[in-house]
Amino acid sequence: MPSELIHEFMRIDHLPHIWCPGCGNGVIMRDVAVAIQELMDDPEVKLNREKVVIVSGIGCSSRAAGYMDFNSIHTTHGRAIAFATGIKFAKPELEVIVLTGDGDCSAIGGNHLIHAARRNMGLTVVTFNNDIYGMTGGQYSPTTPAGDKATTAPYGSLDRPFDIAQLAAGAGATFTARGSVYHVRETIDLIKQGIRHKGFSLIDVYSVCPTYYGRKNHKGGPVEMLRWQKENMVPTARYYAMSEEQKAGKLLVGTLTHSEYPEYTDEYDKLVKRVQAEMAGR
Amino acid sequence: MSMAKKAVLMQGNEACVEGAIAAGMRFYAGYPITPSTEIAEQCALRLPQVGGKFIQMEDELASMAAVLGASAAGIKAMTATSGPGFSLKQENIGYGCMAEIPCVIVDVQRSGPSTGLPTSPSQGDYMQARWGTHGDHPVIALSPSSVLETYTLVIRAFNLSEKYRTPVIFLMDEIVGHMREGVTLPDPSDLIVNKRKASFHDGAYKRCYYVPEGQYVPAMKPFGAGERYNITGLAHDISGFPTNNNDQAGALYTRLMEKIDRNVDDIVRVQETMLDDADTAIVCFGGTARAVMSAVEEARAQGMKVGMFRPITVWPFPEGHLRARLPGLKRILVVEHNYGQMFLEVQRVVAGQTPVEFLGRLDGTVIPPADILEKLRRMEG
Numbered sequence: 001m002p003s004e005l006i007h008e009f010m011r012i013d014h015l016p017h018i019w020c021p022g023c024g025n026g027v028i029m030r031d032v033a034v035a036i037q038e039l040m041d042d043p044e045v046k047l048n049r050e051k052v053v054i055v056s057g058i059g060c061s062s063r064a065a066g067y068m069d070f071n072s073i074h075t076t077h078g079r080a081i082a083f084a085t086g087i088k089f090a091k092p093e094l095e096v097i098v099l100t101g102d103g104d105c106s107a108i109g110g111n112h113l114i115h116a117a118r119r120n121m122g123l124t125v126v127t128f129n130n131d132i133y134g135m136t137g138g139q140y141s142p143t144t145p146a147g148d149k150a151t152t153a154p155y156g157s158l159d160r161p162f163d164i165a166q167l168a169a170g171a172g173a174t175f176t177a178r179g180s181v182y183h184v185r186e187t188i189d190l191i192k193q194g195i196r197h198k199g200f201s202l203i204d205v206y207s208v209c210p211t212y213y214g215r216k217n218h219k220g221g222p223v224e225m226l227r228w229q230k231e232n233m234v235p236t237a238r239y240y241a242m243s244e245e246q247k248a249g250k251l252l253v254g255t256l257t258h259s260e261y262p263e264y265t266d267e268y269d270k271l272v273k274r275v276q277a278e279m280a281g282r
Numbered sequence: 283m284s285m286a287k288k289a290v291l292m293q294g295n296e297a298c299v300e301g302a303i304a305a306g307m308r309f310y311a312g313y314p315i316t317p318s319t320e321i322a323e324q325c326a327l328r329l330p331q332v333g334g335k336f337i338q339m340e341d342e343l344a345s346m347a348a349v350l351g352a353s354a355a356g357i358k359a360m361t362a363t364s365g366p367g368f369s370l371k372q373e374n375i376g377y378g379c380m381a382e383i384p385c386v387i388v389d390v391q392r393s394g395p396s397t398g399l400p401t402s403p404s405q406g407d408y409m410q411a412r413w414g415t416h417g418d419h420p421v422i423a424l425s426p427s428s429v430l431e432t433y434t435l436v437i438r439a440f441n442l443s444e445k446y447r448t449p450v451i452f453l454m455d456e457i458v459g460h461m462r463e464g465v466t467l468p469d470p471s472d473l474i475v476n477k478r479k480a481s482f483h484d485g486a487y488k489r490c491y492y493v494p495e496g497q498y499v500p501a502m503k504p505f506g507a508g509e510r511y512n513i514t515g516l517a518h519d520i521s522g523f524p525t526n527n528n529d530q531a532g533a534l535y536t537r538l539m540e541k542i543d544r545n546v547d548d549i550v551r552v553q554e555t556m557l558d559d560a561d562t563a564i565v566c567f568g569g570t571a572r573a574v575m576s577a578v579e580e581a582r583a584q585g586m587k588v589g590m591f592r593p594i595t596v597w598p599f600p601e602g603h604l605r606a607r608l609p610g611l612k613r614i615l616v617v618e619h620n621y622g623q624m625f626l627e628v629q630r631v632v633a634g635q636t637p638v639e640f641l642g643r644l645d646g647t648v649i650p651p652a653d654i655l656e657k658l659r660r661m662e663g
Contacts, residue, residue: 011512013488014523053505055351066512066523071505073354074514074524075347076377082344086351086359087505089335090309094355094506112347115340268335275330 009033011069018063022222024181024207025128029064031184031205032097032126035191036070045196052095055084057109059135061101061128061207078109081116084123092265095195098125102143103133106162110142113164113202114171119264120199126191127164127202130209138212149216165204169257175201176256181208182229183253186236190255199263206233206251289466294432294458295320295362297465298388299328301433302360304470305440306477307386308334309359311348313341313367316400317456318390321362342370350374350383354513356478356504358440362388365398368407368414376415377515378449379538382491382500384478386439388452390459391568393619393646402646403456405568408623411451412597418535420542422549423451423597427571429463434473435594441476442549446541447499453596455619457569457648478502491534492520498541542598550593550600554607556582557589561612562658565591565604565628570649574617577654586658596624601631613661614638617654637661 006012010033019025032054039047053071056062057080065072071094075083080098088096098105105113105127116123132150133139140150140157143164147156165176175197179187187205194201208214208225219225236254239247292300298321302310310325312318322338329336335352339345345361352359363371368389378385391407393399407414411423424439426432436452443450490511491500500520503509516524517531525531542549553571556578557563566574571592581588591607593600614636616625625640632638641657643649 011523050508050510051506053355066514069510071510072512073351073505074512074516075350076373076515079343079347079374082339082347083351083354085337085339085344086309086311086348086353087355088351089337089348090352090355090357090359091504091506111340112344115344272330272333276333279331 005030005033005037009037009069010067014067017067019060020211022208022210023060024130024209025060025064027181027184028126028128028187028205028207029067031179031187031191032099033068034188035195038188039192039195047095047195051093052097053087054097054099055080055087056099057101057104059101059104059133060130061099062104064099064128078104078107079112080104081109081112081123081125085112085116085121088122089265089268092122092269096123097195098123100125100127102127102129102131102164103141106142106164106167113168117168117171117173117200117202120172120174120261121264122198123200124191124194125202126194127204128207129164129204130207130213132209132213134209134212138216144213150212151216165202165256168202172200172261173202173257174199174259174261177203178251178253178256179203179205180229180233180253181206182226183233183235186253193255199261287466287469289464291462292429292465293320293460293462294426294429294454295390295460296324297429297432298362298436298452298454299324300467301436302386302440303328303332303334304473305358305437305475307358307360307440308332309349309352309357310334310336310361311339311345311352311359312361313339313345313363315364315367317392317459318362318364318388321388321390342367343374346371346374346387349385350378353383353385354505356507358384358444360386360388362390364390365392365394365400365407366396368410372415375449376417376419379415379419380515381513382447382502383449384443384447385449386436386443386452387449388454391453391455399646401456403569403619403648404646405455405570405619405623407453408596408618408620411453418539420448420538421451421597422446422448422542422595423453424594425453425568425596426458427568427592428458429461430465432458433465433467437473437475441474444476444478445499446545447502448542451597453568455569457572461569488521490522491518493537498537498544546598546602550595550598550603552600552603553590553592553594554603555590555592557591557607560587560589560610562586562588562615562661563591563607563611564588564615564617564654565624566617567593567596567624570617570619573649573651573654576651577658580651580655581658586662588658593624599624599627599631604628604631608632608635611636615641615657615661617641617649619643619649
């Protein structure tokens with residue numbers, strides 16, 4: 001029951017949230033909470049709630065950290081992954097989950113995203129990707145599709161957009177996936193896989209921003225924007241059963257890349273043991 | 283019991299690392315930049331030996347962010363930089379002030395704005411150490427003038443940082459950073475090292491920034507220790523959550539400033555040498571004190587009554603100490619490797635009671651004692 005989830009995992013004295021009616025962010029926040037809950041209840045994982053740290057940056061997405069009843073830190077714009085790196089490296093036993101936005105993690109924080117991916121730092125990054133800067137009132141972001149409008153692109157954006165998951169994969173992320181606010185169950189499962197994955201994982205969750213992106217680009221209201229996700233984003237089993245012609249223009253909801261590589265803090269622990277053994281042997 | 287230690291030849295930047303490790307620093311995140319790079323190199327070598335963490339981050343902003351994250355997770359953390367890197371770190375230094383996360387930021391000052399003269403001495407970041415990040419915020423900055431003092435003072439930087447829950451700027455300069463001196467390091471067991479106050483209040487996150495009446499520093503518990511709470515750089519109430527309530531925001535900002543202002547006597551340290559009978563005081567800080575002391579000794583040999591007033595705590599400026607000296611002084615000379623920055627603080631404190639003159643240098647070379655003597659003669663003339 002959603003209401004029980006709220007009482008258990010949300011700081012209800014800090015609700016209602018600040019997001020606009022129809023915003024997808026609340027759905028993603030709930031997905032993260034359900035993923036954590038299911039991993040706490042999973043006898044194989046037994047995720048310890050006290051060891052979960054939620055790190056966020058600045059923007060609409062990043063208000064989620066404060067609503068969630070975990071260790072939470074709402075950092076500076078773009079730097080969530082860098083703060084998270086410090087937390088994880090200092091205390092590797094912590095389960096560090098970064099909640100960030102398309103602007104926060106791929107524009108001002110793009111450097112931290114690619115380098116944390118390159119190091120294979122054991123973080124789980126969940127992007128609330130709404131194709132726009134919502135908090136500041138609708139400016140174009142690195143994921144705004146070319147030609148689309150925003151308050152700073154009144155004649156249409158000339159920028160070629162990023163695919164954040166592809167960007168992270170290219171930088172060495174060992175687990176990347178795409179979710180959406182329409183595909184709730186699939187997205188929860190992807191977040192769970194990301195948390196369980198040993199190494200850097202990124203789940204790029206497509207949110208919807210009817211207030212700014214939707215209105216500026218005549219995408220309709222929340223229902224129409226969710227319908228677009230339903231019709232154009234396809235879960236794994238169905239996607240791979242489709243012909244190449246059917247796949248044209250469709251986006252996979254599911255795991256995009258998954259590989260194994262030594263996790264950074266594990267490797268550092270080994271380095272410390274080696275250095276100390278060499279010292280003791282002298 | 284202390285073990286007798288033999289003298290070693292050590293660089294200022296190395297002493298900074300050894301002092302930090304003695305203080306319990308076990309996390310360093312940095313980015314290479316001259317003339318502070320030896321600090322990163324030494325940390326990379328030494329921290330794994332003591333079970334600490336070293337990471338070279340992708341940029342200066344990330345280094346500062348990682349340090350704050352590590353400190354929030356309960357580990358004493360440091361970063362080091364110079365000139366351009368100090369500018370890049372400023373936003374997150376402000377976050378540390380606002381969220382009250384202890385850490386030490388070393389700035390080995392180099393010459394000039396922008397890229398400037400990377401290997402040349404300067405003290406041009408004195409005002410930046412105070413006002414580098416935006417908005418009203420508290421600052422503690424300490425500045426050493428020798429290799430040995432770098433070792434002992436960086437320990438004090440960590441102690442103050444933990445005690446007042448605030449970032450402390452360790453304001454070195456190229457002179458001290460790259461100077462090599464024979465030093466006998468004190469045994470770490472003889473040094474007083476402050477531990478973080480780990481007690482917490484009832485009600486967990488709802489009162490995590492609560493401070494009892496008459497006190498200024500909230501207790502702090504690291505992430506993962508069983509108290510779920512929130513940290514933010516937004517103006518927040520005592521629960522650590524964002525607030526738009528002007529009374530609550532005002533109370534926070536006031537407390538942040540007052541926790542330093544009301545504890546100035548505890549924070550401020552000054553070296554006052556040969557000032558008791560002096561009619562002339564030379565005010566200086568950091569590596570500049572080396573040339574000033576030579577000039578003072580030479581001036582004394584020539585019969586001039588000159589002494590040195592050296593703030594060791596450079597922020598807050600030790601205005602009480604200086605004001606107490608004013609009745610005996612006929613003139614003050616401020617010597618800095620900049621265009622006149624601490625000079626402005628001295629003028630503010632003196633407020634016209636005593637003539638204040640300035641000797642500075644901007645070309646990337648050091649001020650020789652002879653120039654200081656010449657200036658003294660002209661002032662007395």
